[in-house]
Amino acid sequence: MFKNGAWGVEWPTLFMFVVTYTSWVAGTMLWEVSPLAAIGILSLAIAQFSSLQHEVLHGHPFASKSVNEAMVFPALTLVVPYNRFRDLHLAHHFDPNLTDPYDDPEANFVDPAVWATLSPFRQGLLRLNNTLFGRIFLGPILGTFRFVASDWRLIRANEPGVAKAWILNGVGVGMVLLWLNTFGNVPLLGYCLAAYFAYGLLKIRTFLEHRAHDACRARSVVIESRGPLSLLFLNNSFHVVHHSSPNLPWYKLPALYAEKREYYLRRNDGYMYRSYTEIFRKYLFRAKDSVPHPIWPVAKTGSEQP
Numbered sequence: 001m002f003k004n005g006a007w008g009v010e011w012p013t014l015f016m017f018v019v020t021y022t023s024w025v026a027g028t029m030l031w032e033v034s035p036l037a038a039i040g041i042l043s044l045a046i047a048q049f050s051s052l053q054h055e056v057l058h059g060h061p062f063a064s065k066s067v068n069e070a071m072v073f074p075a076l077t078l079v080v081p082y083n084r085f086r087d088l089h090l091a092h093h094f095d096p097n098l099t100d101p102y103d104d105p106e107a108n109f110v111d112p113a114v115w116a117t118l119s120p121f122r123q124g125l126l127r128l129n130n131t132l133f134g135r136i137f138l139g140p141i142l143g144t145f146r147f148v149a150s151d152w153r154l155i156r157a158n159e160p161g162v163a164k165a166w167i168l169n170g171v172g173v174g175m176v177l178l179w180l181n182t183f184g185n186v187p188l189l190g191y192c193l194a195a196y197f198a199y200g201l202l203k204i205r206t207f208l209e210h211r212a213h214d215a216c217r218a219r220s221v222v223i224e225s226r227g228p229l230s231l232l233f234l235n236n237s238f239h240v241v242h243h244s245s246p247n248l249p250w251y252k253l254p255a256l257y258a259e260k261r262e263y264y265l266r267r268n269d270g271y272m273y274r275s276y277t278e279i280f281r282k283y284l285f286r287a288k289d290s291v292p293h294p295i296w297p298v299a300k301t302g303s304e305q306p
Contacts, residue, residue: 010061012251013052016234017061017071020048024076027194028184038186039194044232046198049076051234051250057086060249074179075172078195079144082172083165084151093246098210098219101293108291109212115292123291130287132280135207140199205233208279211271212294218269225275226254237276240268 027041049072055061056068072082088105097103101111110118110126118126128134129142154162180186186194210219223230223237230237234250241253241264248256257264265272273279282288 008063010249013055013061013249016048017052020045020052024049025183028180028186028191031185031187031190035190039190039197042186042191042194043197043201046076046195047201047232048234050080050198050202051232051236053077053082053085054089054236055234055250057082057089058247073168073172074175075169076176076195077198078173078176078192079148081165081169083161083168084147087161087165093243095216095219095243098216099212099293101296104210106206107210109289109293109296110291112292112296126291127287130289130291131285132204132207132283133285135203136200139203140196143203144199201232204229204276204279205236207283208273208288209236209239212289212296213269213271214295215269217267218271220268220271222257222264222268222272223274223276223279224257224272225277227275229276240264240271 023041024045027038027045030038030041053072056072059065060068062068069082075081092098092104092106094103099107099109101107101109101114108130115123125138125142129138151162151166155166176191177188180188180191209221211221213219220240220243221237222240225237235253236242236250238253238257241257242248244264244267245253245256
């Protein structure tokens with residue numbers, strides 16, 4: 001059932017679960033003391049919970065899939081069913097499809113032919129969403145609308161597993177609402193606002209995780225900072241390392257990167273930033289990429305060589 005270390009437990013990940021749930025519980029009880037503090041703590045806890053869901057879908061902290069998934073069953077994030085997150089993210093890990101507007105579930109690029117058909121208003125929204133400011137404040141609603149609309153089409157088409165994922169998510173949301181009504185004092189609107197801010201925080205991580213490049217090995221970024229955001233994202237900032245070794249736990253990624261830094265920077269063709277501060281300075285109000293995929297469909301033939 002368990003895999004490594006004392007009793008087979010990945011203790012750093014388990015510790016993060018304890019911290020995250022403890023923070024979440026505290027946040028749900030602080031509204032009458034300070035609504036601002038409650039929303040802030042809940043936002044951080046929900047974002048950290050999403051990072052832990054990412055660890056779980058990659059097989060941590062235990063060897064038992066059922067035990068791992070039970071740990072993230074309560075739907076603290078509200079609108080992204082864990083099963084859908086798991087399935088879509090694992091599909092995203094097929095590196096030859098990275099940034100593909102159709103086959104990469106996490107791509108933000110648009111097929112240039114589709115882009116040409118969009119109204120000026122929609123193009124404007126997507127351009128704003130391609131700045132870091134837009135991604136943080138507008139990205140959660142755009143991304144959620146796109147995701148829910150896509151899943152609704154799949155449910156209507158009887159795609160296996162999609163309706164079940166949303167039913168299970170409904171049970172998980174019910175657990176959250178039961179807690180809020182029984183023990184917490186955060187109003188539902190306040191909790192939804194915290195969840196929205198949490199998604200905004202997560203958009204900082206995903207903003208430039210991948211770039212358009214003719215070689216798929218060079219599409220994943222490294223952000224070398226070990227600051228608070230790196231911890232919040234459980235070192236997913238070392239993204240080329242994660243894509244190279246997706247089953248490695250979060251707390252081992254920095255050391256592996258430090259040991260093989262030249263290899264990883266050669267592998268991703270130097271796609272690196274020193275810190276999130278550098279990213280904010282460069283891209284807060286400026287787009288890093290175009291919305292239409294700049295090298296589509298050439299990217300479909302990306303090389304896998306190291």
